[in-house]
Amino acid sequence: ALNVVVVPKYWSFTGGKAFGLLKSQQEEKLNGINEAFLTDPKYEGEEDLASKLEMFKKKYMEFDLNDKGEIDIMGLKRMLEKLGLAKTHLELKKMMAEVVGSSSIDTISYNDFLNMMLGKRNAILKLILMFEGMGKEEEQKEVGPPRRKTFSDLP
16 A cells, blocks of 8 residues: 655755755845845834844744745744634735735735834734734743642632
8 A cells, every 4th residue: 555645835845954054044135134124214213123123033934934035825824823813714815915915925025024013004913923922021931940839729
């Protein structure tokens, strides 16, 4: 008997050095875009711009599943599922269109992503990512061994 495994096209089988090189090249490309945003007079009043751009770059790279420097619909789907917000295919397409300004484009470029995150418009995706970030800041874990449980802790 022959076993056939169907693998989604967005899975990457490059590993080790090749994958590391790909990611570092991608990061260099995104760093170049960040530099352009840092010198753009449109964003000169933006508070903590450099640290925001660094955070946005990390978030973007995490969900660029096809390693082409763009987030496709599967990357967006995974991003939202990881945040506990599964969306239908139609909802995902609508969110993408809102970010890129067109329903015919099926990927979010890093420029589009930054324009959304730094822009005045409150795209749904921007709001989701902002609230997700805020929730993480508030959830600071206690340092040290866990405290001793008592009967009053029981439900």
